[in-house]
Amino acid sequence: MQQVNCELLNDPFEIGGQKLRSRLFTGTGKFSSHELVPQIIEASGTQVVTMALRRLDWRNPQENILNYIPKGITLLPNTSGARTAEEAIRIARLAKAAGCGNWIKIEVIQDQRYLLPDNPETLIAAEQLVKEGFVVLPYMSPDLGTARRLESVGAAAVMPLGAPIGSNRGLQTRELIRILIEEISLPIIVDAGIGRPSEAAEALEMGAAAVLVNTAIATADQPLEMAHAFRLAVEAGRSAYLAGLGARRDQAEASSPLTGFLREE
């Protein structure tokens, strides 16, 4: 019996010079208490945690979410609340000044009903923040033109939405995300909309580099068990993606079942 190729399954990806093993990013919002956050981090195996700077309660240490995030975890502060590129840029600078590191998830939202991102403003903010030395991960509507421009201004990844934030509707934008995966060489991290572990697995099977899941974990009846379920799903999805690619490569070299007859001449 052939052994499972563990090399294949251990494939870190890189963002901003940092190697990440876990392809599941999680959040800190919507949980019933800050105390849950470190437990979720452990159960999900995540290495990157996003947090809204607007929720950073630096006046009350007991309420400060930063005190609940274990060392070694990369913080991904987001610019939630920003309505324009300028506001996003300033929130990013505040995040850095508050000791949240130099990663930033740009969220520019001018629509409170659907919370859909504003791509043009996001691009402006991304260009400026890259110049200022941030590792920029923009939350965006999956549009190829915008993703190309984000790549050219130096974004570290792009984070297209699967469906509106908190909607738990899964990969409604599947076709557009598939195109981004094909065309953009940056890691594609599916953010927003993923409601079930199977949807996270699907994103990874398609070739997404990672997924960010918050609502589905935070609002589950049993958040820790759900965090674990997402961990397994993401690992399964990634393994399937790699296994698929590997298999195709192997076959192409081993034989040509349809055109092999040509060589017999």
Add this chain to the structure above:
Amino acid sequence: MFFDEFKSWQKELTHYSFEQVSQGDVERALGHERLDFMDFLALLSPAAKLYLEPMAQKAHRLTLQNFGKSILLFTPLYLANFCSNQCVYCSYNIKNKILRRKLSLAEVEVEGKAIAEKGLQHLLLLTGESRQASSPEYIADCTRILRPYFASLGIEVYPLETQEYRELYAAGIDTLTIYQEVYDEDIYASVHLAGPKRIHRYRLEAPERACEAGFSGVTIGALLGLGEWRKEAFFTGLHASYLQKTYPDVEIVVSAPRMRPHAGSYKPQYPITDAELVQILLAYRLFMPRGGITLSTRESAPMRDALLPLGITKLSAGSLTSVGGYAESTETGSAQFEVSDERSVEEVVAMLRSKGYQPVFCDWVNLRDRRGA
């Protein structure tokens, strides 16, 4: 203008009867992912009374999905209680002989510090509706004093001009709360006997002026008890949905304040039962899944606890409705209404935690005083 939409729906509703709504209409409304105005009306009808539990289940699910297991806490600070109006239902009525006070700027700072020490970061500044006693300049001065102590400041004062809202925004105000009190114009005229507040339309359009001025959030509502609640709740929802659509970047919040005992003899003409209040809140949530809903200390502690999972996103805590009183040293003026939930901030926080909610003290970044950031 919302006024035009308001007028056209007012006309529409003259031919509408809530009694004609069938259970089938309610079930259809409950089944819709996005509710239209007819669905919203159906949920406010007598027929929907039989569907409060399924409405509550859906409202709870939508609220969790959109806002999570967290509740934003805020508290009011009454700066002054001088008033130029004669609202029959309010203690601040110019005819009422109550203790009138206005905080000095020094007192404002002392009060602000006392509130901030409790951990609260979202503050709502209120005045009586006297432009003379509590001018826009005075409110702006108070704002500048309080700004460093809080993450977010809101106002609930008399309606202002767009330019005045702009100036207050520049001084550090983020959000506006203004209740129309009653959308029905005849009742409006009958309960606002004298004073600038008599102009229904000027008040009705205040939220639009604040949105134009750049405010990040607006809270509206009808004072329940003054008019026919089904219509009043409908117009509140219509108003909120107009604002959401016209100003998509502004957070629109509704509130459902029930009349409370106050100084004066007015009794609500249309008293609201607990079940009716629940129906209104559920209809708001199902109609506007992403809208905020505020619950004030007008409701009793057990009632607030029970309403919490039905769609509430913001809660006032440790509230005083008197002018001053947070700091021991400040003399107080008379209260606007009697607070029903008298629990302290710590008690409200403990209640939230015990119910599996995270109390949120801070949910805003003030970018104004950090221009250089």
